[in-house]
Amino acid sequence: MQFRFENHVLDTDRRELRRGPDLVAVEPQVFDLLLYLVRNRDRVVSKDDLIAAVWGGRIVSDSTLDSRINAVRKAVGDNGDEQRLIRTIARKGVRFVSAVDEPPHATDISAGPRPSAPPERQEIHFCTSTDGARIAYAAVGRGPPLIKTANWLNHLEYDWESPIWSHLLHALAAKHRLIRYDARGNGLSDWDVADISFDAFVRDLETVVDATGLERFALLGISQGCAISIAYAVHNPHRVSHLVLYGGFARGVRKRNSPADIETADAVLTLMRHGWGQENPAFRQIFTTRFLPDGTPEQMKWFNDLQRITTSPENAVRIRQVVEDVDVTHLLAQVRVPTLVLHCRGEAGVPFEEGRFMAAGIPGARLVALEGHNHLILESEPAWGRFLEEVETFLKM
Numbered sequence: 001m002q003f004r005f006e007n008h009v010l011d012t013d014r015r016e017l018r019r020g021p022d023l024v025a026v027e028p029q030v031f032d033l034l035l036y037l038v039r040n041r042d043r044v045v046s047k048d049d050l051i052a053a054v055w056g057g058r059i060v061s062d063s064t065l066d067s068r069i070n071a072v073r074k075a076v077g078d079n080g081d082e083q084r085l086i087r088t089i090a091r092k093g094v095r096f097v098s099a100v101d102e103p104p105h106a107t108d109i110s111a112g113p114r115p116s117a118p119p120e121r122q123e124i125h126f127c128t129s130t131d132g133a134r135i136a137y138a139a140v141g142r143g144p145p146l147i148k149t150a151n152w153l154n155h156l157e158y159d160w161e162s163p164i165w166s167h168l169l170h171a172l173a174a175k176h177r178l179i180r181y182d183a184r185g186n187g188l189s190d191w192d193v194a195d196i197s198f199d200a201f202v203r204d205l206e207t208v209v210d211a212t213g214l215e216r217f218a219l220l221g222i223s224q225g226c227a228i229s230i231a232y233a234v235h236n237p238h239r240v241s242h243l244v245l246y247g248g249f250a251r252g253v254r255k256r257n258s259p260a261d262i263e264t265a266d267a268v269l270t271l272m273r274h275g276w277g278q279e280n281p282a283f284r285q286i287f288t289t290r291f292l293p294d295g296t297p298e299q300m301k302w303f304n305d306l307q308r309i310t311t312s313p314e315n316a317v318r319i320r321q322v323v324e325d326v327d328v329t330h331l332l333a334q335v336r337v338p339t340l341v342l343h344c345r346g347e348a349g350v351p352f353e354e355g356r357f358m359a360a361g362i363p364g365a366r367l368v369a370l371e372g373h374n375h376l377i378l379e380s381e382p383a384w385g386r387f388l389e390e391v392e393t394f395l396k397m
C-alpha cells in the first residue's frame with residue numbers, strides 16, 4: 001500500500017519513505033508515527049491517541065513525543081514554524097493536513113487507531129573470553145550482519161530503551177542483523193574481572209565474533225570502540241567487509257601531547273573515585289555535559305542513570321584509565337578494509353581533529369564531517385538523517 005503526498009511516497013509494505021527518487025532514512029518508530037498521522041488525517045489526533053497507537057500505551061514524556069513529531073516533520077521536509085504538512089492544534093493535538101492520494105481499497109481509517117508493529121526482540125546470550133570472563137551479547141533484526149563494538153559504558157537492555165541509544169539501535173536493526181555486546185566490567189557482562197585492558201577489550205570482541213559463527217560482517221565502532229575496531233580489522237581483514245568509525249580516536253587523551261588535557265583527565269579521575277556511585281548525579285554530570293551538551297533534560301537524566309547502573313566506581317576508573325592511554329596510531333596504515341569515518345565538527349567529548357587524524361592515517365578512508373556538538377548523535381539533530389544515509393550507502397558498496 002502506498003500513500004502519496006507532495007513529492008513523497010509512503011510505502012507500507014516495504015516500510016519506506018521516498019522523496020522523489022531518493023530513499024529517506026527514518027527510524028522505525030518515526031515511520032509508525034508518520035503512517036498513523038497519514039491514515040488518520042481526517043481528524044486531530046491527541047497525545048493519548050499517539051501513545052496508544054505508536055508506543056502501545058507505555059508512559060512517554062512530552063519531550064520524547066515532541067522529538068518524534070519533529071523527526072517526522074524533518075523526514076517530510078516540514079518544520080514547526082511552517083507546519084505545511086503537519087499542523088499543531090493548541091491543547092488538542094496534531095493533524096496531517098496535506099492532500100494524500102491512496103490506492104483503491106485502502107484500509108478504512110474510521111476503524112480507529114491501528115496498533116504499531118511489535119518491536120523487534122533482541123536475543124541476549126553469553127560467551128566466555130579467554131580468561132574466563134563472561135561476556136553478554138545481543139542479536140536483533142534481519143539482514144546483512146553488523147557488529148557494534150562496545151564503547152564507554154553500555155548496557156544491552158538499558159540502551160535498547162533509552163532516548164540516547166534506541167533510535168540508532170532500532171534504525172540499524174531495521175536493515176541489519178545487529179550484534180552488540182557489553183564490554184567486561186560493565187553492563188550484563190562480568191564486573192569482577194582481573195584484567196581490564198585494551199588487549200582484553202579486543203579479545204572480548206574476538207570472542208563475541210566467534211560465538212556468533214559469522215565469517216564476514218561489517219564492523220561499527222563508536223567512541224573508544226573505534227580503536228578496538230581498528231585493532232580487530234588489522235588482525236582479521238578477511239572477516240571485516242566494511243569498517244564504520246564514528247566519534248572516535250586512535251590516541252587517548254594522554255597520548256595527544258596536551259599537558260592541559262592531562263591535568264583535566266587527572267581531575268576527572270579523582271572525582272570519579274569519590275563521587276561516581278552516589279545517588280546525586282553531580283559527578284556523573286561532568287561526562288553527561290561533555291557527551292550531550294545539546295541533550296534534553298530527559299536525555300541527560302537517562303545518561304546520568306546509565307553510568308551509575310552500568311558499572312561500579314572502581315571499574316569506571318579502571319576503564320577510563322585504559323581509554324585515556326589508548327594508542328593505535330601504528331595500526332592505522334595497516335588497515336586494508338573499506339573505511340568510513342564520521343565525526344561532528346563541534347564535538348566536545350572527542351575533538352574533530354582526532355577524527356580527522358584517524359581518517360588521514362587509514363589508506364583510502366573517507367571522512368564525513370557532521371554538524372553538531374554531541375558526542376552521541378541524537379535523533380533530533382540535523383546530522384542524524386545524514387549519518388544514517390552515509391552509513392547505509394557505504395554498507396551497500
